[in-house]
Amino acid sequence: xxxxxTTSDAFNAVAEPWRREILNYLVLRxxxxxxxxxxxxxxxxxxxxxxxxxxxxxLVHARREGRQIFYRTNAAGIRPLHEWTSTFxxxxxxxxxxxxxxxxxxxxxxxx
Amino acid sequence: xxxxxTTSDAFNAVAEPWRREILNYLVLRxxxxxxxxxxxxxxxxxxxxxxxxxxxxxLVHARREGRQIFYRTNAAGIRPLHEWTSTFxxxxxxxxxxxxxxxxxxxxxxxx
DNA sequence: CTAATATATTCCTATATGGGAATATGTCAA
DNA sequence: TTGACATATTCCCATATAGGAATATATTAG
Numbered sequence: 001x002x003x004x005x006t007t008s009d010a011f012n013a014v015a016e017p018w019r020r021e022i023l024n025y026l027v028l029r030x031x032x033x034x035x036x037x038x039x040x041x042x043x044x045x046x047x048x049x050x051x052x053x054x055x056x057x058x059l060v061h062a063r064r065e066g067r068q069i070f071y072r073t074n075a076a077g078i079r080p081l082h083e084w085t086s087t088f089x090x091x092x093x094x095x096x097x098x099x100x101x102x103x104x105x106x107x108x109x110x111x112x
Numbered sequence: 113x114x115x116x117x118t119t120s121d122a123f124n125a126v127a128e129p130w131r132r133e134i135l136n137y138l139v140l141r142x143x144x145x146x147x148x149x150x151x152x153x154x155x156x157x158x159x160x161x162x163x164x165x166x167x168x169x170x171l172v173h174a175r176r177e178g179r180q181i182f183y184r185t186n187a188a189g190i191r192p193l194h195e196w197t198s199t200f201x202x203x204x205x206x207x208x209x210x211x212x213x214x215x216x217x218x219x220x221x222x223x224x
Numbered sequence: 225c226t227a228a229t230a231t232a233t234t235c236c237t238a239t240a241t242g243g244g245a246a247t248a249t250g251t252c253a254a
Numbered sequence: 255t256t257g258a259c260a261t262a263t264t265c266c267c268a269t270a271t272a273g274g275a276a277t278a279t280a281t282t283a284g
Binding site: 113114115116144145146156157159160161163164178179180181 | 258263264270271272
């Protein structure tokens with residue numbers, strides 16, 4: 001079997017660095033595809049394809065206005081990722097405090 | 113060009129559901145490969161391959177003890193993901209509060 | 225209707241899987 | 255050393271890209 005489709009869920013969709021960049025760009029306010037093309041320097045078809053993936057997993061919303069289509073990030077779609085990573089937060093805090101403790105103990109022992 | 117390698121960074125590595133499952137399992141305490149195999153129901157070679165990917169991006173640490181190799185999650189490796197998702201938090205909060213406001217306004221207008 | 229503008233889709237291709245099967249490597253026990 | 259146990263790696267293959275080029279679709283201006 002091959003890797004899971006990028007359209008299968010948000011985790012796969014944001015594995016692509018440009019898609020994260022696009023989400024960052026579209027979270028402050030909506031932008032037309034042409035603006036995204038200009039901002040990223042990617043080819044227009046590439047941008048459209050990335051937007052398609054993001055839309056399929058619900059990470060962006062689209063709105064047509066005349067010839068332009070405006071996209072904006074659907075921040076709520078990022079929430080599952082945030083929540084999953086949050087479950088690890090207490091562990092890295094714990095690791096950091098242990099490292100700090102060791103450093104302090106070392107400094108103390110080297111004092112005299 | 114093909115998709116980015118799963119070993120290119122943590123974002124790609126955790127795109128695979130079983131790898132997230134394994135990270136969850138290994139965060140509380142270290143486990144030998146055989147235990148991971150039993151816990152997940154995956155084939156041993158599959159588990160080894162997933163562990164290899166996780167190790168290449170620094171998401172797990174390994175320690176050999178006799179014939180067994182114990183793995184544990186390196187929670188700090190999840191931190192970049194957590195921080196990236198955190199930048200969206202205020203936006204989904206904002207979205208939610210707007211939805212709530214609308215709901216309340218609607219309820220108010222339907223009162224009489 | 226026709227041309228121009230803005231996006232999306234299709235086609236093609238090199239590449240990176242991820243699972244299964246088979247095999248290799250490393251470590252310990254006798 | 256030899257065999258058993260625990261893991262890792264290799265090989266094969268179906269699949270899903272992601273980028274580039276070409277083309278299709280949608281909408282507006284004239």
